Amino acid sequence: MTAALTLDGVSKRYGEFRAVEDLSFEVQKGAICGFLGPNGAGKTSTIRMILGLQGVSAGRIEILGADDGRKVRDRIGFLPEERGLYKKMTPVDAIAFFGSLKGLPLAEGRRRAKDMLEAQGLGASRNKKMKELSKGMAQKVQLIASVVHRPEFVILDEPFSGLDPVNQQGLEAVIRDLAADGATVLFSTHVMQHAERLCDKVVLLARGQKAFEGTVTEARATSKRFLELEGAIDAAQAAALPGVSGVEVVSEIDGVRVLKAALGQGGKGQDTLKAAFLGGLDVRRFELREPSLHDAFINLTGDHPDVDQSVKVAEAAR
Structure with missing residues (x-):
C-alpha cells in the first residue's frame, strides 16, 4: 500500500x-x-x-x-x-x-x-x-x-x-x-x-x-489478560494464586476490595479461580477480562492517557 x-x-x-x-x-x-x-x-x-x-x-x-x-x-x-x-x-x-x-x-x-x-x-x-x-x-x-x-x-x-x-x-x-x-x-x-x-x-x-x-x-497484545476480583481479599492473597503475575487494588470500601490480578504468560483464569475457591477466599464477584487499549497504553508508557502531561511541559520549559 x-x-x-x-x-x-x-x-x-x-x-x-x-x-x-x-x-x-x-x-x-x-x-x-x-x-x-x-x-x-x-x-x-x-x-x-x-x-x-x-x-x-x-x-x-x-x-x-x-x-x-x-x-x-x-x-x-x-x-x-x-x-x-x-x-x-x-x-x-x-x-x-x-x-x-x-x-x-x-x-x-x-x-x-x-x-x-x-x-x-x-x-x-x-x-x-x-x-x-x-x-x-x-x-x-x-x-x-x-x-x-x-x-x-x-x-x-x-x-x-x-x-x-x-x-x-x-x-x-x-x-x-x-x-x-x-x-x-x-x-x-x-x-x-x-x-x-x-x-x-x-x-x-x-x-x-x-x-x-x-x-x-x-x-x-502488549498487555496481559487479567481477573477482576471483588471480595474481602487482600492483595497478598491474590498475588499468591497460581498464574497471577501482579495485583493492583482498584478500590476498597469497608474491607471489600476490587482487585485487578494480571495473568502471566500461560496463566489460565479458570485455574486461578479454582484455587481461590478451594482456598476459601471470599470472592463475591469475578470477571476474566481481555486488556483494553487503555491498559496497553499504561503498560507501554507507564502513564495514564487521561492524565494531562502539559503540566510536565510547563515545568520542563522553565
Whole structure:
C-alpha cells in the first residue's frame, strides 16, 4: 500500500524544550489512524507540523506526495481542537464559505452544505444563526465545513471533545463514512475507546515520543489478560494464586476490595479461580477480562492517557 503520510525522525523544539522528539510513523491511503496520548503529549504540535503551520526542528514530513502540507492544502480537511465559526452566519453560509477557501465554488458549496446538513439531521437548522445552535450541532457544522470540499486526507484534532455520547456516536459514523468514501483519516484523542472502535492503526504518543505503532489488536497484545476480583481479599492473597503475575487494588470500601490480578504468560483464569475457591477466599464477584487499549497504553508508557502531561511541559520549559 502507498503511504498518504510519512513522518521520519521529526522533532519540534521550543527553545530548550522538545515538544516532539524523533517521531516516525506512516499512515496508508484510505486508513483510519488514531493519534493517541494525553493532553500535552505533543499531538497538536505534530498536527501543526503536518499541515505546514509550523516548521519541523529536525526530520522530514511527506503528505500526499508533498514535502509541505501547504502545497496540498486544498486536498486536506482539518478540524482544529479550538473550534471557531462566525456566530452570525447560517450553517449553509459558513460551510460554503470554508469550502470556497479550498477552491470550491460558492454555489456548489451551498448545494453540498444543504445535502450534508440534511444527512446529519440538521436540515431544519440550516438557516438559523450559528449562535442559536447547541454545541453538538455547531461541532457537526464545523466538521462538515472541514470536509465539504471532499478532501483526500482528513485531520481531526480531538474531535470528540465536549460532545455527549449520542453526538460522539454520530461523529464515529461520519469518520467511518469518510474512510468508506476513500479518504485517509488521522484523528487525535486521549479517549482510547474511540480508537478501539474506529481505527485500522494507532500511534501512541507519550511525553513527545512514540510509544507504539500498529493495530489495536497488536497494541492490546502488549498487555496481559487479567481477573477482576471483588471480595474481602487482600492483595497478598491474590498475588499468591497460581498464574497471577501482579495485583493492583482498584478500590476498597469497608474491607471489600476490587482487585485487578494480571495473568502471566500461560496463566489460565479458570485455574486461578479454582484455587481461590478451594482456598476459601471470599470472592463475591469475578470477571476474566481481555486488556483494553487503555491498559496497553499504561503498560507501554507507564502513564495514564487521561492524565494531562502539559503540566510536565510547563515545568520542563522553565
